[in-house]
Amino acid sequence: MRKVIGVLLAIALVTGVALVANRPGPAGAQGGGTIEATVTYAGAPVVEKLKVNKDTEKCGTEATIEKVVVSANKGLANAVVSVPGAKGGAPKAVKTTVDQHGCKFVPHVSAMMPGEMDLKNSDDILHNIHTYSTANPSINKAQPKFKKVMAEKFEKPEMIKLTCDVHSWMLGWVAVMPNPFFGVTGADGTAKIENVPPGKYTVEAWHETLGKQTKEVEVKAGQATKVAIEMKK
Numbered sequence: 514m515r516k517v518i519g520v521l522l523a524i525a526l527v528t529g530v531a532l533v534a535n536r537p538g539p540a541g542a543q544g545g546g547t548i549e550a551t552v553t554y555a556g557a558p559v560v561e562k563l564k565v566n567k568d569t570e571k572c573g574t575e576a577t578i579e580k581v582v583v584s585a586n587k588g589l590a591n592a593v594v595s596v597p598g599a600k601g602g603a604p605k606a607v608k609t610t611v612d613q614h615g616c617k618f619v620p621h622v623s624a625m626m627p628g629e630m631d632l633k634n635s636d637d638i639l640h641n642i643h644t645y646s647t648a649n650p651s652i653n654k655a656q657p658k659f660k661k662v663m664a665e666k667f668e669k670p671e672m673i674k675l676t677c678d679v680h681s682w683m684l685g686w687v688a689v690m691p692n693p694f695f696g697v698t699g700a701d702g703t704a705k706i707e708n709v710p711p712g713k714y715t716v717e718a719w720h721e722t723l724g725k726q727t728k729e730v731e732v733k734a735g736q737a738t739k740v741a742i743e744m745k746k
């Protein structure tokens with residue numbers, strides 16, 4: 514009996530050690546590197562304006578649809594930068610949230626790993642989320658003003674287009690990514706991806722109207738690697 518217990522204890526110990534060893538470590542603990550991406554576009558910004566005659570107290574009288582947002586230094590906002598070939602890493606701790614605010618999707622582009630996200634309605638009016646996708650089922654759901662948050666699930670990696678059937682100009686994107694190594698460029702066109710395991714990768718930048726560009730990069734342990742990606746028309 515004592516022998517059996519001894520064997521069981523040994524198994525438990527080995528299993529325990531294996532579990533701990535397989536768990537992703539805290540930031541930098543396993544010698545990951547950082548990718549500092551700058552996405553640029555040499556072309557002009559594209560902004561569409563539309564007269565609004567519905568829910569104007571919340572939506573205003575003119576809708577601004579920012580198709581291509583470019584800074585003075587040619588930095589391209591709202592581009593999703595990712596490392597499709599990277600393995601491992603822990604899912605992001607913060608749940609992705611998209612708010613419907615001022616009859617706009619805020620942020621215009623967001624990114625998440627497969628799972629659940631929150632769709633907020635802070636407008637106090639009726640919105641109707643309508644998504645366009647191929648790998649994930651389409652969502653077409655009213656969100657009355659009293660329904661402040663709706664949780665929605667996207668299980669498969671792909672770029673999902675968000676629209677609203679009440680306000681035709683509302684447009685947004687949710688990028689569902691296969692791993693946690695992604696970022697969305699800010700107003701200056703930069704995005705930082707941390708804790709990438711060392712190795713050679715193809716970094717991808719995606720933009721809703723400018724498409725996709727890639728760049729080869731080598732990530733080294735404990736170092737920041739800069740990558741510049743230029744989007745073309």
Ligand SMILES: [Cu+2]
Pocket residue numbers: 613616639640641677678679680683
């Ligand atoms: Cu709406």
